[in-house]
Amino acid sequence: MVSISNSDVRESSDQQDWPEQLAVRIAWCYYVLGMTQQEIAARVGVNRTRVIRLLAEARRRGVVSISINSKLTENVELGEALAERYRLDLAEVTLAYATDEDELSRIVGAAACEPVLRRLKNGMTIGLGWGVTLKEFADAVPETPMRDVSVVALLGSLTRRSSINAFEATTQLAGKLRAECLYLPGPIVCDTAESRDILFQQPLLQDIYKRAMQSELAVVSIGGLNSATIRRVDFVNEEDFASVRSAGAIGNFLGYYIGRDAEVIDHPVNRRVIGLRPREFAKIKQRIMISGGENKVTALRAVLDQGLLTGLVTDQNTARALLD
Template sequence: MARATPDILKLGDEAQREGWPEQLAVRICWHYYMLGRTQQEIAEALGINRVRVNRLLAEARRRGIVRVTIHSKLTENVALEQRLAETYGLDLVEVVIGDVADEAQLAEVLGRAAAGSVAPLYEDGMTVGIAWGITLKAFAQATEEKPLHDAAVVSMLGSLTRRSSVDAYEATTDLAARLHAECYYLPGPIVCDSEESRNTILQQPMMREVFLKTRSADLALASVGGLDSSTIRLMGFVNEAEFDEVSKAGAIGNFLGYYLDEKAEILDHPINRRVLGFPPSDFIKIPRRIMISGGPTKVPVLRALIERGYFTDLVTDAETAKALLESA
């Protein structure tokens, strides 16, 4: 049975008491998608209320029990993909429809959309580096199971925290499970309490082993945080006073835990000296580097990174693609 996550809370009190009712969810999905019955008809047939049918359908989609594929693309998006690839020298570009209410929803849409595009790249014996956040969590959960031989998935950000809610953003475990790969974590906090603590952790043999493994990665998967929308800020790893300081210092966004300036350089600021993340200077040496990100607040940092050649492939939404082309 699938492991329950914090998102199970969305299913309502009855689901919280039962845990994840997978058999009921599968039965509902079969009635809805295969037999074409309405949610009300399913509720009456199974003796439950329609709200619960709706929630379990949504949760089944989120967990990957049901996958919907649209075998067509907007002509406008195809043109944007070609222009982005030519303008910035990218190997692969996918532009998806991003008509959603906010950037958190957009992040999940992009993550799910990217899973299918990346799937053909997985090979036996490869090492995959992955960051964390809403986008990459959705990406990992939408990845179809593909057993690999002698493969590894490595976290590019610290993994330890006292807050269980961070599990909602941690993607390494999910992706490793989908690929039947060995899972490597950075055994330390995402943001250390001091520069001295970070340096001490980095000197540990286990930490050096994971960093070496990440440097040997064949494929890297990352997203960015806009200055205001960074998951690190939303999770409280940076307090408001620190955020104000780094903003005034010229930060335009967050990448691999580090705040960057308009030239995609790590800001010389105390916050960045406490981050336990894979250095961008090493990230750029990984052969295949896929950026999955979009939204208005992320355009400045995406633009800076793409102009510096930080990634080889891009999955984004149409409005972000247009903004990147306008700036070019």
């Protein structure tokens, strides 16, 4: 909404310097009638440069005031506050109208498409996490063919059941981008630490792991302690979960259970994980988190406080909680 007000009569010397009636006429033509600056210049008999200057001066003096009447305005304010608080290059906030966790994943995943696509470029390697929100993100990405792009998994990709692949986003995103798809050839959580070590020594896994660490852009999500996808698909049994919770876990990030300092906690479960560790992940230049939900706030705040992210896409309620 634009309002054009009559200012108080000024001293004669000021009136000579400030042609208020002309400025109001120009502002009315521009903001109310929608005329172009060139059309206004022709109508009032001045050049376009003077039109621009008087419009700017009218704004500065308060003759013209502009307000944005939209429920999305708060999202912009929340995003700016998040960026300042956590030193982020990107902070996008979407409306929170989900009725359940899965719907929120769809909303936040879809909201991430545009800001992530803005950062893609030909020849880039993109590291991608795993889980419900990232699968929703990959599903929502439009067909965007690119050249010489690779999408590499940041954590293990092999599973026992095909149904679990519903949470694997690497293939879907690579298809949308016409990109090469690279997998870490192993499960996210191995049955034993010894099995994990044997797999990790394989040259193929080492090569893909190095490619993941060389990503220019990483897109990840995070799991709340009780809601992490890794638990939903039974990669961690109830006994292990109770134990890792007692050890101080607050959430799951890149397959690892983390504590309040965002460090991987010292626990047998974490010694069975195949994937980049948070501190290795932090060496990637651009690191965007797509996540939302009350149960994820504690874990999100931990990784944000430790500077592990350069970008965040979330919902209003989560944003408010992170700023509280």
